[in-house]
Amino acid sequence: MSQPATPDRLENKWDSARADGMTEPEKLLYRSNLLGSDKRITNYGGGNTSAKVSQKDPLTGETVEVLWVKGSGGDVGSIGMDGFATLYMDKLNALKGLYRGVEYEDEMVGYLPHCTFNLNPRAASIDTPLHAYVPKKHVDHMHPDAIIAIAAANDSKALTQQIFGDEIGWLPWKRPGYELGLWLEDFCRKNPEAKGVVLESHGLFTWDDDARACYELTLEIIQKASDWFVEQTAGKEAFGGAAHQSLSADDRRAAAATLMPAIRGFVSGNQHMVGHFTDSDAVLEFVNARDMPRLAALGTSCPDHFLRTKIRPLVVDFDPAKPDVAATVAGLSDAIAAYRDDYAAYYGRCKRDDSPPMRDPNAVVYLVPGVGMITFAKDKATARISGEFYVNAINVMRGADAVSEYQGLPEQEAFDIEYWLLEEAKLQRMPKPKSMAGRVALITGGAGGIGSATAERYLREGACVMLADIDDGALAKTAEQLSGLFSQDVVRTVNMNVTDEDAVAAAYTEVSAEFGGIDILVSNAGIASSAPVEETTLDLWNKNMSILSTGYFLVSREAFKVMKAQGIGGAIVFVASKNGLAASPNASAYCTAKASEIHLARCLALEGAPDGIRVNVVNPDAVLKGSKIWEGEWLEQRAGTYNTDKEGLEEMYRNRSMLKRSVLPEDIAEAAYFLASDLSAKSTGNIINVDAGNVQAFTR
Structure with a gap:
């Protein structure tokens, strides 16, 4: 059975009964x-595992040795059986006869498909030879921070010997590939008692002929390195001690929410980028440290790190002792331009004749003293994972610089991996x-039928969505459903009363801190009321105006602020009503407020x-399915107005329409998608009626 872990120790989770x-x-x-379930062992997508297995050849019926190895692009924590490549070991060994030397090692990748066992479609990764040529049945290759801290130290070889003796060997830096596979094979032959090897600036290999023993050895070696660092760093200040103090948690988040839309605007020239904010203890310790600027400039060491984070971050000029976020925002343009110039110079120095064209020169990681770390990438998951990788890099720098001197990869080596043709x-x-990749949408009334349907439509097209509503229970239920369909990365919620100025501003702080800004506002929150004018109270009139007119003004005003700070445009969609164009009996307050919405949209289109x-504007009519405004009194009132019962109301509306069709939330969502997407990039100030046809609502 699995053994319990003590605090800060790796847990042996192997269950023999299973x-x-x-x-x-x-x-x-x-x-x-x-x-892969423990990020202290390896980061997301990092490392790989393998097993050499005897299996029946489907062609000859003979028993052959097959290498099972994590395929290209997988993650060991979430991999399934279909994530492993399978290759004939005899064919992998035969490749040695085709190898023409290190100058030609990349061509060996093209031979790997010829070694495929059982027509497995999973592509083999560049690390396949590293596993194939270790003469053990089971091999683990992990990227634990504690080991990479040793691997990234100036005296990495001596530290490895000091900690592990002859149990774990050491090999100098070599880019992953066929040659490194041969190096590993040669090491194993010359050191048959060794249980693994530390690869300089890369990670850890361990091996055994038993699956469980290999797993437990990997944990043992990582734990031994972790324990050694604890002993060596006890009582020492990390990163040279603190040079800054953190702002309060609320002030950190507010600062990030101001900085992120501005940064997002600068980095979204080629495609819309999504942001992620982290102010964990490890991040704050680093961004506040005296040695942070020096260490950040050295760049990251492990290839897995800088492929996610670029070789180095951008350090934002911000003094938490004299916080002036507006001044920092004003200086971002020059700082980002300088980073781009530096990156272009790096590309120019290191490029080779066959190098791919220069990619996006913007930073991925932004370090803000007193505030935390901001990362931007093409989608939320990548932005989050990039942040996690830089936390790994921080941990590596902490360890290496405490016991030795941290070193990044040589610039040319880093470039050759970043711009590797493979x-x-x-x-x-x-x-x-x-179509909506990188877009961020805020949807008010997000827990209702139209709001949730619109959210699902946007998410299906790659957007991130902030659901805003006053009903916490419905919000949680809707978010759970959508997160299950699309992932927790892309769905957030905020309780927002659209009539409360402070609540609206707070919601935009949340969407900016969670995603980096906003591209789309769907103003959809609403109520409905029905009463003859003489029975319409002032409170009822004001309630309609407050939610349906003032509320739309407040959420739009804040959207304009963020969109202008980004400088990359945006789309606002009002969900109004047929009643904003066509009068309806016993609904003067509702109809007037909806007319106000429509005219507000026209004014905002001009501005x-x-x-x-x-x-x-989208103008629905009679969307009963899933709509919260059709619950309770409004349903009864409208049924009474048209002398029918609840069950007959939908049929009445359907038969009243020119097309004799019911209007569903998904129909409104489709219109809201069109108006927010690039399909309507040249349209503004327009109204789309989604009402199955009503001549009184024809726009004139």
């Missing part, structure tokens, strides 16, 4: 998932971005156009 009945490939999967080929195989902010 594992003993597994096949060797199943044990490989089990081991991989256990290792890496470029992988990027070119990436699927085309969805927004110079900044690329488009404002359009």
Whole structure:
């Protein structure tokens, strides 16, 4: 059975009762998932595992040795059986006869498909030879911070010997590939008693002939390194001690929410980028440290780190002792331009004749003293993971600089990996971005039928969505449903009363801090009331105006502020009503407020156009399905107005329409998608009626 962990110690999670009945490939999967479940062992997508298994050849019927190894692009924590590549070991060994030397090692990747066992479509990764040529049945390759801290130290080899003796060997830096596989094989032959090896500036290899023993060895070696660092760093100030003090948690978040839209505007020239903010203790310790600028400039050491984070971050000029966020925002343009120039110079110094064209020169990681770390990427998950990788880099710098001197990879080596032709080929195989990739939407009334349907439509096209509503229970239920369909990364919620000026401003702080800004506002929050004019109270009149007119003004005003700070345009969609154009009996307050919405949208379309902010209107009619305004009195009142019962009301509305069709939330969502997407990039100030046809609502 699994053994309990003591605080800060790696837990042995191997369950013999569960594992003993597994096949060797199943044990490989089990081991991989256990290792990947703890980020102290390896980061997301980092590292790989393998097993050499005897299996029946489907062609000859003979028993052959097959290498099962994590395929290209997988994550050991979440991998399934279909995530492993399978290759004939005899064919992998035969590749040695084709190898023409280190200058030609990349061509060996093209031979790997010829070694495929059982027509497995999973592509083999560049690390396949590293696993194939270690003469042990089971191999783990992990990227634990404690080991990379040793690997990234100036005297890495001596530290490895000091900590592990002859149990774990050491190899100098070598880019992953075929040659490194041969190096590992040679090391194993010359050091048959060794249980693993530390690769300089890269990570850890461990091996054994038993799956469980390999797993436990990996934990043992990582724990030994962690314990050694605890002993060596006890009582020492990390990163040279603190030079700054953090702002309060609320002030940090407010500062990030102001900085992020401005940064987002500068970095979204080629595609819309999504942000992530982190102010964990580890991040704050680093951004506040005296040695942070020196260490950040050295760049990251492990290839897995800088492929996610670029080789170095941008340090934002901010003094938390004299916080002036507005001044910092004003200085961002020059700071970001200087980073781009520096990156272009790096590309110019290091490029080779066959290097791919220079990619996006903007920073991924932004370090803000007293505030935290901001990361930007093409989607929320990538931005979050990039932040996690830089936290790994922080941990590595903390350890290496405490016991030795931290060193990043040589610039040319870093460039050769970043612009590796094999890496470029992988990027070119990436699927085309969805139509709303990188877009951020705030939807008021987000827990209702129209709001949730619109959110689902946007999420399906790659957007991130902040659901705003006053009903916490409905918000939580809607968010859970949408997160289950699209992932927790892309769905957030905020309680927002659209009539409360402070609550509206706070909601925009949240969306900016969570996603970096906003591209789309769907103003959808609403109520409905029905009463003859003589029975319409002032409170009822004011309630309609407050929510349906003033509320739309407040959320739009804040959207304009953020969109203008970004400088990349935006789209605002008002969900109004057929009643804003066509009068309806016994609903004067509701109809007048909806008419106010429509005219507000026209005014905002005029104001927004110079900044690329488009404002359009969707006019639904009689959307009963899932709509909260059709619950309770409004339903009864409208049924009474038209002398029918609740059950007959929908049929009445359907038959009243010109097309004799019911209008559903999904229909409104489709119109809201069109008006927010690039499909309508040249449309503003327009109204789309989604009412199944009502001549009185024809726009004139």
